[in-house]
Amino acid sequence: MLQIEGLHTHYGAAHILHGVTMLVEAGTSVGLLGRNGMGKTTLIRSLMGYVKPTEGRIQWNDREVTGSAPERIARLGIGYVPEGRGVFPNLSVRENLVMAARAGVDGRRTWTLERVLSTFPRLAERLGHGGQQLSGGEQQMLSIGRALMTNPQLLILDEATEGLAPLVVAEIWRVIGDIRATGIATLVVDRDHRKVSANSDQLVVLQKGRVVLAGPSEALRDGERLTSFLGV
Numbered sequence: 101m102l103q104i105e106g107l108h109t110h111y112g113a114a115h116i117l118h119g120v121t122m123l124v125e126a127g128t129s130v131g132l133l134g135r136n137g138m139g140k141t142t143l144i145r146s147l148m149g150y151v152k153p154t155e156g157r158i159q160w161n162d163r164e165v166t167g168s169a170p171e172r173i174a175r176l177g178i179g180y181v182p183e184g185r186g187v188f189p190n191l192s193v194r195e196n197l198v199m200a201a202r203a204g205v206d207g208r209r210t211w212t213l214e215r216v217l218s219t220f221p222r223l224a225e226r227l228g229h230g231g232q233q234l235s236g237g238e239q240q241m242l243s244i245g246r247a248l249m250t251n252p253q254l255l256i257l258d259e260a261t262e263g264l265a266p267l268v269v270a271e272i273w274r275v276i277g278d279i280r281a282t283g284i285a286t287l288v289v290d291r292d293h294r295k296v297s298a299n300s301d302q303l304v305v306l307q308k309g310r311v312v313l314a315g316p317s318e319a320l321r322d323g324e325r326l327t328s329f330l331g332v
Contacts, residue, residue: 101126101285102147102254107156109139109146109309116142118309119156124254129286131300131317133293135331139309140289141183144258148180149173177205179252183259183289185243189232193223196231196242197249204251210282216245219275237268244275254285261290273299293330297321305329 102124109117117139124130134140145151147158149170158166160176174180188196197216203209217224220241226234234242240261247255260276261269269292276299280286290296297303297317305313307329313320320326 101161102287103157103159104143104147105157105159107143107146107153107158109142109151109153111142111151116309117146117153120306120309120311122304122311122314124285124287126253127283127285128302129280129288129300130302130304131293131296132287132289132304132306133296133326133330134306135329138306140306141258142309143306144180144256144287144289147173147256148178174250175205177251177253179247179250179255181240181243181247181255181257181260183262185236185239187231187234187239187242187246189230191231192228193231193234193242194227196246197223200246200249202250205253209251211248211251213249216248219248219278220245235268237264237271240264240268240272241275244272248279252284254287255279256287258289259291260288261292261295293326294321 104120104122107117107120120143132140142151146153149168152167157164165173197213201213222238223241223245226238231239261272273295276286276288288296288300300317303315303317303320304311305326312329313325
């Protein structure tokens with residue numbers, strides 16, 4: 101589904117990604133790990149078109165999308181839950197969700213407003229609240245729900261549970277598990293490598309913008325190499 105080959109990305113003179121290669125197959129979940137500043141968010145921003153790679157290729161369903169604009173990437177069936185959530189503060193919960201609603205690339209509307217609200221009952225209780233009135237956990241739920249309203253084939257979550265209370269963190273991971281069960285592919289970034297490993301099929305570890313470890317989650321999750329690269 102998503103194929104990245106030899107990706108290099110710069111911010112000005114700073115060389116951030118150094119030949120990253122990875123694959124996300126249809127219906128699978130990939131956990132992207134690495135310490136802070138290792139290039140995880142830059143890789144996602146390169147995929148989503150916010151930063152143009154300087155070398156390498158990104159293919160989506162056998163279509164070349166390297167350097168495409170973010171709106172084109174979104175229309176191709178990739179949902180994005182950004183670090184920082186990106187909720188529109190002056191819009192209500194309902195408006196934040198409905199504004200993103202559209203059929204998937206296959207024409208299906210599997211994720212409707214009703215389904216999102218049943219998945220996140222807290223949002224159903226706060227439909228008229230503005231985005232700025234929500235807690236951090238509720239904003240994250242809203243951001244995930246809004247991405248699901250686009251009926252994506254792939255959902256990317258950057259720092260899925262950062263700064264959230266333990267009960268909310270557990271709820272977010274439950275929902276991520278439910279999303280995986282529906283057949284939507286996921287690419288998840290989070291600091292809790294144990295939770296990422298338990299909720300993914302494959303792991304990719306970045307160190308200084310390079311892939312230093314990749315393979316099945318089950319084989320890597322308890323290994324010394326994984327913990328050494330993550331500094332835990």
